[in-house]
Amino acid sequence: xxxxxxxxxxxxxxxxxxxxxxxxxxxxxxxxxxxxxxxxxxxxxxxxxxxxxxxxxxxxxxxxxxxxxxxxxxxxxxxxxxxx
Numbered sequence: 001x002x003x004x005x006x007x008x009x010x011x012x013x014x015x016x017x018x019x020x021x022x023x024x025x026x027x028x029x030x031x032x033x034x035x036x037x038x039x040x041x042x043x044x045x046x047x048x049x050x051x052x053x054x055x056x057x058x059x060x061x062x063x064x065x066x067x068x069x070x071x072x073x074x075x076x077x078x079x080x081x082x083x084x
Contacts, residue, residue, distance in 0.1 A: 030038045044057040 041057065044055070047054050048057050
């Protein structure tokens with residue numbers, strides 16, 4: 001019989017650490033983006049979390065691309081869509 005306590009505890013602590021890092025990255029990214037973009041993205045996420053039948057903001061069409069900036073990751077597809 002396997003005892004999963006230590007394994008689950010280790011995974012939990014890792015998840016908490018990663019969540020903190022992701023939150024810090026989100027704040028850094030949000031500071032560099034236009035406020036309208038941040039508000040729109042936040043609204044899309046909130047809507048999707050409350051109703052999974054609404055458009056998935058995390059879905060990336062094949063033609064979208066990721067652009068890597070130092071310490072950030074930005075979806076140019078999403079940003080282009082808001083500038084129209």
